[in-house]
Amino acid sequence: MSSSWWSEVQxxxxxxxxxxxxxxxxxTNPKKINLGVGAYRDDQGKPYVLSCVRKAEAQIAAKKxxxxxxxxxxxxxxxxxxxxxxxxxxxxxxxxxxxxxxQTISGTGSLRIGANxxxxxxxxxxxxxxxxxxxxxxxxxxxxxxxxxxxxxxYDPKTCGFDFQGALNDISKxxxxxxxxxxxxxxxxxxxxxxxxxxxxIADLVKKRNLLVFFDMAYQGFASGDIxxxxxxxxxxxxQGHNIVLSQSFAKNMGLYGERVGGFTVxxxxxxxxxxxxxxxxxxxxxxxxxxxxxxxRIAATILNTPDLYKEWLGEVHGMANRIITMRxxxxxxxxxEGSTRNWKHVxxxxxxxxxxxxxxxxxxxxxxxxxxxxxxxxxxxxAGVTSGNVGYLAQGIHAVTK
Amino acid sequence: MPASRHFCQxxxxxxxxxxxKLSNDFKEDPNPMKVNLGVGAYRTDEGQPxVLPVVKKVEKLIVADNRLxxxxxxxxxxxxxxxxxxxxxxxxxxxxxQENRVGAVQCLGGTGALKMGAEFLRRWYNGxxxxxxxxxxxxxxxxxxxxxxxxxxxxxxRPYKYWDAEKRGLDLxxxxxxxxxxxxxxxxxxxxxxxxxxxxxxxxxEWTQVAEVMKRRKLFVFFDSAYQGFASGCLxxxxxxxxxxxxQGFExxxxxxxxxxxxxxxxxxGNLTIxxxxxxxxxxxxxxxxxxxxVTWSNPPSQxxxxxxxxxNTAELFAEWKDNVKTMADRVLLMRASLQAKxxxxxxxxxxxxxxxxxxxxxFTGLNPKQVEYMIKERSIYLMASGRINMCGLTTxxxxxxxxxxxxxxxxxx
Numbered sequence: 001m002s003s004s005w006w007s008e009v010q011x012x013x014x015x016x017x018x019x020x021x022x023x024x025x026x027x028t029n030p031k032k033i034n035l036g037v038g039a040y041r042d043d044q045g046k047p048y049v050l051s052c053v054r055k056a057e058a059q060i061a062a063k064k065x066x067x068x069x070x071x072x073x074x075x076x077x078x079x080x081x082x083x084x085x086x087x088x089x090x091x092x093x094x095x096x097x098x099x100x101x102x103q104t105i106s107g108t109g110s111l112r113i114g115a116n117x118x119x120x121x122x123x124x125x126x127x128x129x130x131x132x133x134x135x136x137x138x139x140x141x142x143x144x145x146x147x148x149x150x151x152x153x154x155y156d157p158k159t160c161g162f163d164f165q166g167a168l169n170d171i172s173k174x175x176x177x178x179x180x181x182x183x184x185x186x187x188x189x190x191x192x193x194x195x196x197x198x199x200x201x202i203a204d205l206v207k208k209r210n211l212l213v214f215f216d217m218a219y220q221g222f223a224s225g226d227i228x229x230x231x232x233x234x235x236x237x238x239x240q241g242h243n244i245v246l247s248q249s250f251a252k253n254m255g256l257y258g259e260r261v262g263g264f265t266v267x268x269x270x271x272x273x274x275x276x277x278x279x280x281x282x283x284x285x286x287x288x289x290x291x292x293x294x295x296x297x298r299i300a301a302t303i304l305n306t307p308d309l310y311k312e313w314l315g316e317v318h319g320m321a322n323r324i325i326t327m328r329x330x331x332x333x334x335x336x337x338e339g340s341t342r343n344w345k346h347v348x349x350x351x352x353x354x355x356x357x358x359x360x361x362x363x364x365x366x367x368x369x370x371x372x373x374x375x376x377x378x379x380x381x382x383x384a385g386v387t388s389g390n391v392g393y394l395a396q397g398i399h400a401v402t403k
Numbered sequence: 404m405p406a407s408r409h410f411c412q413x414x415x416x417x418x419x420x421x422x423x424k425l426s427n428d429f430k431e432d433p434n435p436m437k438v439n440l441g442v443g444a445y446r447t448d449e450g451q452p453x454v455l456p457v458v459k460k461v462e463k464l465i466v467a468d469n470r471l472x473x474x475x476x477x478x479x480x481x482x483x484x485x486x487x488x489x490x491x492x493x494x495x496x497x498x499x500x501q502e503n504r505v506g507a508v509q510c511l512g513g514t515g516a517l518k519m520g521a522e523f524l525r526r527w528y529n530g531x532x533x534x535x536x537x538x539x540x541x542x543x544x545x546x547x548x549x550x551x552x553x554x555x556x557x558x559x560x561r562p563y564k565y566w567d568a569e570k571r572g573l574d575l576x577x578x579x580x581x582x583x584x585x586x587x588x589x590x591x592x593x594x595x596x597x598x599x600x601x602x603x604x605x606x607x608x609e610w611t612q613v614a615e616v617m618k619r620r621k622l623f624v625f626f627d628s629a630y631q632g633f634a635s636g637c638l639x640x641x642x643x644x645x646x647x648x649x650x651q652g653f654e655x656x657x658x659x660x661x662x663x664x665x666x667x668x669x670x671x672x673g674n675l676t677i678x679x680x681x682x683x684x685x686x687x688x689x690x691x692x693x694x695x696x697x698v699t700w701s702n703p704p705s706q707x708x709x710x711x712x713x714x715x716n717t718a719e720l721f722a723e724w725k726d727n728v729k730t731m732a733d734r735v736l737l738m739r740a741s742l743q744a745k746x747x748x749x750x751x752x753x754x755x756x757x758x759x760x761x762x763x764x765x766x767f768t769g770l771n772p773k774q775v776e777y778m779i780k781e782r783s784i785y786l787m788a789s790g791r792i793n794m795c796g797l798t799t800x801x802x803x804x805x806x807x808x809x810x811x812x813x814x815x816x817x
Binding site for chain 2: 022053058067068122123212243255257259277286287289292295
């Protein structure tokens with residue numbers, strides 16, 4: 001048997017988040033529940049293709065468009081609408097042309113381009129400060145791009161809420177010019193967001209510390225059900241003079257997961273700077289995938305730019321957010337019914353797709369092994385995977401491992 | 404002053420990518436006779452983009468199928484796409500596939516497949532994170548090859564002799580010579596067929612010589628296959644080199660693009676086919692590929708892969724696709740024959756046999772930079788500074804103008 005180039009290649013461990021779904025798929029228990037990946041499900045536990053998406057697809061099909069390469073920075077109709085959605089229609093940044101927004105491969109692709117851009121051009125500081133905890137994939141993305149990862153206090157396990165003072169204390173010590181990552185809304189994995197007054201203090205402190213703000217907004221519309229409310233922090237920071245960088249995803253709020261629709265924005269000093277930055281973003285994108293995929297961006301652009309589709313979309317996002325809020329309430333009610341005496345208030349206070357249950361890794365393991373309930377081992381559950389049909393069983397399982 | 408105001412101040416303006424600047428200049432040219440021979444995409448005889456009839460058919464099927472949704476694909480992509488795409492490259496009855504030692508990663512176009520392969524090699528080939536392993540790309544080559552490997556971390560990307568400008572053909576001796584002197588374990592990026600930009604491919608005999616040296620000197624085989632079917636009109640013929648190397652026992656990568664042969668340019672459909680010693684090696688390699696995918700794009704786009712998978716896995720659609728591919732290849736062959744005939748009829752100085760001997764979308768005309776500039780400025784005929792033309796930009800309506808212009812240029816500009 002001849003040798004292989006790859007004999008020393010180790011077996012990589014399964015992805016902590018996506019690996020959960022793959023384990024779930026292999027499970028034959030009919031009662032199994034997948035609360036792993038953050039993909040929305042309807043109350044029958046089925047994937048939900050938005051009605052406005054189907055309508056947009058029909059409109060696009062009728063147009064008989066060609067399949068020519070997009071520009072490196074993506075579909076113009078999409079990137080313009082993407083920026084407007086985040087910053088607001090009449091934002092001064094957009095009017096003065098001092099933002100550059102490129103189409104990216106959903107949120108991950110956006111973060112990666114951003115990380116590469118900072119790594120190449122933000123040479124004064126190598127450190128990216130993530131909230132503790134943060135989305136599991138943030139760390140490997142920035143590390144692979146050559147940045148160093150640090151953390152600031154964010155989640156308080158005692159209250160299952162925001163450790164505001166802890167965050168301020170840590171942020172006040174962050175060296176100048178470092179990059180600070182902020183989740184714009186519906187923090188992943190905790191579901192814990194700062195209140196507006198708290199955001200104001202954070203914005204102030206971040207300015208004093210002269211930090212570069214990187215907003216990750218993957219859930220606009222999904223948190224409160226209101227697009228503008230969910231973008232409030234992003235807009236406030238810009239108003240306060242922070243020239244932020246911003247990642248957006250349309251995976252969840254338009255249900256376009258597999259189409260990979262996202263945007264990366266750099267807010268610059270002026271239009272001239274934006275042009276220079278744009279030219280460099282293209283240089284970064286070209287050797288990765290040349291230019292982005294059309295299908296999802298075309299769908300998103302059609303929805304954002306067609307008034308009645310846009311209206312319908314707002315309604316559907318609101319509907320998805322509401323179902324999740326209802327599930328939160330149902331879960332707590334069922335836990336009480338099971339006889340749980342623990343404080344589950346955080347399940348209702350937390351916002352967005354995820355709930356940080358407070359379950360420990362051993363409890364999570366038991367839930368998976370004994371009940372076929374799948375979640376990430378940090379105790380994060382995707383509320384989108386909860387239905388009126390399975391919430392009872394879920395409550396049973398959680399109560400069993402926590403009583 | 405906020406940090407972000409400061410750091411962007413120093414960001415310099417980058418020079419635009421040449422081929423896109425050319426397209427832009429063409430767009431802005433008011434001359435009604437203008438011809439774009441720079442574009443890297445197929446055009447019909449009316450000079451229009453062509454959505455393949457089979458693609459239109461399958462798109463309708465997809466839209467009508469309510470069982471389909473927009474959920475995430477697995478990290479490595481759509482399984483039925485990956486396996487059918489690899490079969491296209493390696494052949495239905497490939498021994499490597501039968502021996503279960505082929506894996507694949509769905510990627511964003513051919514570029515994405517090259518990127519994934521490059522990132523993997525940098526991390527795991529010839530040691531761990533060995534940035535010093537030389538990567539050889541042909542002289543000349545698709546310009547993005549250099550950037551893909553450099554950005555993956557390789558510090559030593561160098562040319563191997565390939566194009567002989569004087570004889571307008573393959574510099575075989577130079578090519579073999581570079582293979583003989585390359586440091587052991589060097590990576591070589593080989594064009595599977597329809598070499599971009601020269602259109603000049605090694606003959607079967609010449610490929611066997613290349614393979615012999617690569618095997619003896621333990622060089623890594625990385626095929627770039629962006630034109631399978633497009634070159635000769637026949638999928639199997641265009642895959643001969645890739646399949647030959649497999650029979651020679653190489654472990655190798657093959658980056659496949661479905662941009663041209665499916666006309667799916669903007670859907671970013673690509674596949675990195677991995678041929679390894681055995682199934683266990685494939686398994687471990689794929690597990691590490693997942694890690695790289697996850698920090699780059701998490702999982703690939705669904706639409707294009709779905710389309711290709713349905714087509715390749717449905718007998719009548721597969722037949723229709725092969726026919727559509729042949730239509731495109733045949734039109735290119737017709738334009739080649741036409742252009743050569745016209746230049747000969749005009750008595751244009753020099754030999755023009757290379758136009759019909761070269762294969763695929765591109766032709767290296769042999770025009771020098773001054774002549775190219777003349778063509779662009781005086782005749783509004785846009786081509787790359789290297790003298791590369793895209794045969795697809797030629798039509799029965801503009802070919803006389805182009806032939807006469809080439810003639811005039813060669814006669815008046817040295």
